[in-house]
Amino acid sequence: MTDFARQVEGLRPHLMRFARAQLRNDAWAEDAVSECLLAALERPQSFSGQSQLKTWLIGILKHKLVDQLRRNTREATVLVGEDGEDLFDDLFQADGHWREAPRDWGDPDAACCQKQFFEVLQLCCEHLPPTQARVFMMREWLELESDEICRELAITSANLWVLLHRARLRLRDCLQLRWFDKAEAAAS
Amino acid sequence: TLTCREAARLLLEDEDHELPTAERLALQVHVKICFACQRFVSQLNLMRRATRAWRKHSETAD
Incomplete structure (x- = not known):
């Protein structure tokens, strides 16, 4: 060798x-x-x-x-409706206002460069429903264009956007719970 | 004039494809005066930056 x-x-x-x-x-x-x-x-x-x-x-x-x-x-693709619930509507009251205003996540540089933060981010990605995780990783990690992802997974662009926005909202929830809430508790 | 719900939907869409000019302008007007939506923008920005940093780290680090 x-x-x-x-x-x-x-x-x-x-x-x-x-x-x-x-x-x-x-x-x-x-x-x-x-x-x-x-x-x-x-x-x-x-x-x-x-x-x-x-x-x-x-x-x-x-x-x-x-x-x-x-x-x-x-095997890689399931229908959008089967890939977990949409968290979006739960965020808002009937009149269109936030049910609970988004929290302050502080200095982005403080979070973005910490190894522990990457570990939490990975954990959150692993907890995404399978298709959401797949399209999110294709988009953000493999850096594929939207039309390329649609072609590879045989889904429409509308379906792709729904999957991506669901993935982002789930990641946001997960990061809030597993990172920012803990940082807040530690600081108080 | 957008509601926060409509603005948040557009902000999520904006992560993945370019918004039409009219929607982009309406969004800018709303976010400028809405503290809660400014926070949501910050959260989306942080997630985007963190994902990019994690990817770079994974490609080069141990």
Whole structure:
């Protein structure tokens, strides 16, 4: 085994974690990572050394993750109505005012760069209903355009927006509960 | 003149696709005078920034 192959293989656990976070399916993640490593080992000359090896492999892996989602579209997608309730209407009174005004989340820089905050964010993503989690990760992690996500998952743009706004509201609720409420309690 | 409910809906839509000009202007007018909706905007901004920071961190860190 060459040095390059050893280094690439050594990053398998990291790639598996990245793939699992995206796909939420161990078998699909295993396939995507294996294909990624195979592609890297077949074309070592395309690694210029200007970026970190890990960053280069993540770039390859993102394409393999999209391939997996495409292959498993039927399993990956459920109807919008089956993917958890919509929290939106509960936020407002009949006259359109907030039932409870959004809370102050303080200095964004304080939260955004803390490892513990990332852990809570990951936990919140894992608690999203499956399709919401999938479209949120495709949008925010794989950085796919809306029309690309719609094409891959065979859903309409209206369905996609509903799924994304439900995901954002659930994440907001979860972060409030698991991070900001605790920070508030600790400060008082 | 938007209600908070309508403004929040537009703010969520605005995360994923560009709003028509008339809706964008109405939203700006509402948010400018609505403290609760300003807070909601801050929360959405923080979630967007945090997700981006988490992604960058995961691609390069241990």
